[in-house]
Amino acid sequence: MSTSSVSSTVSISLDQQLVEFRQRRFLAMPLAGMLVWFALIFTGAFLSPRAQVLAVFIGTGSIVYLAMFLAKLTGEQVKFKSNKNRNFFDTLFLSAVAMCFLCYALAIPFFLENYRSLPFAVAILTGLMWLPIGVLIKHWVCIFHAVVRTVLCTLAWVMYPEHSFVLQPVIVVAMYVVSIAALELRWKRMQVAEHVPASLSAQPAM
Numbered sequence: 001m002s003t004s005s006v007s008s009t010v011s012i013s014l015d016q017q018l019v020e021f022r023q024r025r026f027l028a029m030p031l032a033g034m035l036v037w038f039a040l041i042f043t044g045a046f047l048s049p050r051a052q053v054l055a056v057f058i059g060t061g062s063i064v065y066l067a068m069f070l071a072k073l074t075g076e077q078v079k080f081k082s083n084k085n086r087n088f089f090d091t092l093f094l095s096a097v098a099m100c101f102l103c104y105a106l107a108i109p110f111f112l113e114n115y116r117s118l119p120f121a122v123a124i125l126t127g128l129m130w131l132p133i134g135v136l137i138k139h140w141v142c143i144f145h146a147v148v149r150t151v152l153c154t155l156a157w158v159m160y161p162e163h164s165f166v167l168q169p170v171i172v173v174a175m176y177v178v179s180i181a182a183l184e185l186r187w188k189r190m191q192v193a194e195h196v197p198a199s200l201s202a203q204p205a206m
Contacts, residue, residue, distance in 0.1 A: 014088060021089035022137050025187045027074045027180065032067035033126075034176035036060060037169045040119065044165030049115060052165045056118050060126060064097065089136055096129040103128070119168035120157040124150055127172070130179075141182035149175045 036059040043055035107121035127149040134142025149172060156167045 017087050017089055018136070021087055023190065025074060025076050026133070026137070026183050027187070028067040028071040028076050029063070030176055030180050030183065031070050031074070032063045034173055034180065036063050036066065037123075037172040037176065040169040041166055041173065044119070044169060053111075053115055053118055056122055056165075060122050061101075063126075092136070093129075093133065096132045100126045100129050114161075116161055116164040117157070119164050120153055120161075123153045123168045123172050127153075127175075139183070139186060141179050141186075145175050145179045 040055055040059055043059075044052050047055065103125040104122070107118065107125055110121050111118040127146050130142045130146035130149075134140070134146070152171045152175075153168055156171060157164060160167055
């Protein structure tokens with residue numbers, strides 16, 4: 001294959017890569033996040049403060065790996081390893097995930113001053129990745145998730161900081177339930193649209 005043909009293949013436009021990216025189901029990562037934060041409700045309710053803290057760090061740090069496992073069950077391709085053929089927007093998504101983990105640098109000093117702040121700070125910071133995803137796939141629920149999660153978690157921290165290890169996970173799980181339902185509805189509508197006969201889709205509107 002010539003150099004020019006290779007370069008034209010590589011440049012198979014960002015538009016086409018974006019179309020491919022938008023056709024994803026986007027279930028594995030939210031499902032992994034929901035399962036982890038659901039478990040944190042119980043660790044926050046029944047374990048000692050030290051165990052609560054460890055559960056937050058270990059649990060939220062393992063969401064990506066749990067998503068890789070769940071992707072095999074949901075039929076998705078979650079590409080976290082370096083791959084020259086990886087969709088550009090997968091790389092962009094991973095950079096958003098990495099950005100959230102780098103923001104732990106803000107959560108940790110806050111946590112050292114008041115350990116109860118940890119689930120609040122992590123809930124806010126890890127929720128930020130929903131904003132770029134919402135822009136990329138053009139779906140309202142991602143923006144809704146990021147904004148409402150931030151507002152509710154902040155209000156919960158201001159009003160009931162002593163219940164942070166339970167209340168923050170409850171809010172995050174509730175947001176995941178709404179988001180997963182909306183994303184699954186989006187996926188089913190896409191599947192239906194793909195199976196509409198061409199003859200029907202070509203008919204003029206009455």
